[in-house]
Amino acid sequence: MKQTLITFLFIALGSVCMAQQGYNNPVIPGFYPDPSVVRVGEDYYLVNSTFEYFPGVPIFHSKDLVNWKQIGNCLSRESQLNLKSCAPSGGIYAPTIRYHEGTFYMITTNVCDKGNFIVHTQDPAGEWSEPVWLKQGGIDPSLYFEDGKCYMLSIPNKITLCEIDPKTGEQLTESKPIWGGTGGRYPEAPHIYKKDGWYYLLIAEGGTEYGHKITIARSRNIYGPYDSNPANPIMTHINENAQMNPIQAVGHGDFVQAHDGSWWMVFLGFRPQSGLHHLLGRETFLVPVRWDKNAWPVVNGDGTAQLEMDCETLPLKPHAPAPVRTDFDAPQMGLEWNYLYNPIMSNYSLSARKGYLRLKTSTVQLDDRGVTPTFIGRRQQHINCTTTTAIELDKASLNDEGGITVYMTNEHHYDLFVRQGDKDKQIITLRYRLGNMKHIEKEVELPKGKFYLRVEGSNDFYSFYYSTDNRTFNPMGKMDVRYISSETVGGFTGIYFALFAASPKASKGVADFEWFDYAY
Numbered sequence: 294m295k296q297t298l299i300t301f302l303f304i305a306l307g308s309v310c311m312a313q314q315g316y317n318n319p320v321i322p323g324f325y326p327d328p329s330v331v332r333v334g335e336d337y338y339l340v341n342s343t344f345e346y347f348p349g350v351p352i353f354h355s356k357d358l359v360n361w362k363q364i365g366n367c368l369s370r371e372s373q374l375n376l377k378s379c380a381p382s383g384g385i386y387a388p389t390i391r392y393h394e395g396t397f398y399m400i401t402t403n404v405c406d407k408g409n410f411i412v413h414t415q416d417p418a419g420e421w422s423e424p425v426w427l428k429q430g431g432i433d434p435s436l437y438f439e440d441g442k443c444y445m446l447s448i449p450n451k452i453t454l455c456e457i458d459p460k461t462g463e464q465l466t467e468s469k470p471i472w473g474g475t476g477g478r479y480p481e482a483p484h485i486y487k488k489d490g491w492y493y494l495l496i497a498e499g500g501t502e503y504g505h506k507i508t509i510a511r512s513r514n515i516y517g518p519y520d521s522n523p524a525n526p527i528m529t530h531i532n533e534n535a536q537m538n539p540i541q542a543v544g545h546g547d548f549v550q551a552h553d554g555s556w557w558m559v560f561l562g563f564r565p566q567s568g569l570h571h572l573l574g575r576e577t578f579l580v581p582v583r584w585d586k587n588a589w590p591v592v593n594g595d596g597t598a599q600l601e602m603d604c605e606t607l608p609l610k611p612h613a614p615a616p617v618r619t620d621f622d623a624p625q626m627g628l629e630w631n632y633l634y635n636p637i638m639s640n641y642s643l644s645a646r647k648g649y650l651r652l653k654t655s656t657v658q659l660d661d662r663g664v665t666p667t668f669i670g671r672r673q674q675h676i677n678c679t680t681t682t683a684i685e686l687d688k689a690s691l692n693d694e695g696g697i698t699v700y701m702t703n704e705h706h707y708d709l710f711v712r713q714g715d716k717d718k719q720i721i722t723l724r725y726r727l728g729n730m731k732h733i734e735k736e737v738e739l740p741k742g743k744f745y746l747r748v749e750g751s752n753d754f755y756s757f758y759y760s761t762d763n764r765t766f767n768p769m770g771k772m773d774v775r776y777i778s779s780e781t782v783g784g785f786t787g788i789y790f791a792l793f794a795a796s797p798k799a800s801k802g803v804a805d806f807e808w809f810d811y812a813y
Contacts, residue, residue, distance in 0.1 A: 323674030324574030324787030327387035382784035425462035505544030570778035574787020670791025689713035695804025
């Protein structure tokens, strides 16, 4: 009843809110990088990269550019998204979403498959088409429509442009390099816009790390030559004015003009913790953009962004807050849940035991590379958070295990789980894998039963607990966040809290999860 009342109040408030001053960044927290946005009337749609996770390319909807709700995934079938034999940070790279004459197009790269491709749909919340593969290679592809033509940008080396048929994938003109950026390494994320008779080419440079920045050039001809903005970069946090900013590595932007005429840019960045480490991945942020006639764009006055933005917004239409608890009583998992690589769906069931998520043990371990374990998780979206689950291990053979992992890659994860011991004994275990080091930190042997496993995230540590009654939680240990951060591990992803089940050899063991809480 209380949750229903809260939901009603948020919906009611959303229907009457007027434009207000200020909002909080990131607008989509957690591992949602490489944002691309498009407006259709008074509706906004946004997509992100997903790398080795399935389904691929989540699509979000908003009425105000600040409050976003996931409505689907562009790549929801294995025929669209082949992640077999993928390595960590392989798979789907930066997507772009565009709309033209009633059709949504999403173009992206699968670096584990055949490269660049397009899918399309009339209903962004529904099913998207099978992939159309493209000749022009590189990464970070983008589309621009004008006068019945569709242009494709990507980065084989420099920013390269050609004309294509977006429905068939046929390349209609030769690929032509049009700009190499301002000299920063890794020019990427190209998007073209037309304003006041100019073609503006927006890109990112410097690498998606602390040296990231956004630059822009323009030309009267779409094929160039493009002249660099004398004030480049138009956005960066590498300078003195933002060196202590809690948002860093800003880049990979995409402009959108709102239905009230204002301009905005979505972009990625990350929030460092425990010094210069980040774990949540690259997140989606928002800033206002000012265009003076025939002039270059100015991003938020000085080319920086803040966690608390003090600027006028569109009329805000907030969504009801996500519930803390997932009860596993729905016929399918929520859109926030992902699998690692292409899942073996027979290992997952929401119907085998009513009100439970059942995971079958697999001989594929969390440590294995390029093969899919029994693993389903959701992103860590807040530095300070608590996740708790209730688990029963059943039909288990010796050393079968099921539990929760704090997962960055197959070589960097912390695991809290129940392991089957001799006879009716089960063992609560805290284990870590850090590169070549694998260690059991602590074990507690108990009679077989239902257990409650908890992970608390904080700025510097993950703390692990278990309970037999869901009231008294006993500490198992704490692990330093830095050892599984992107700065230590490398790669482009962020932390997942994932449920898993594994066995050393073929087994009939299952892990039944009654519920999963995520609180912050």
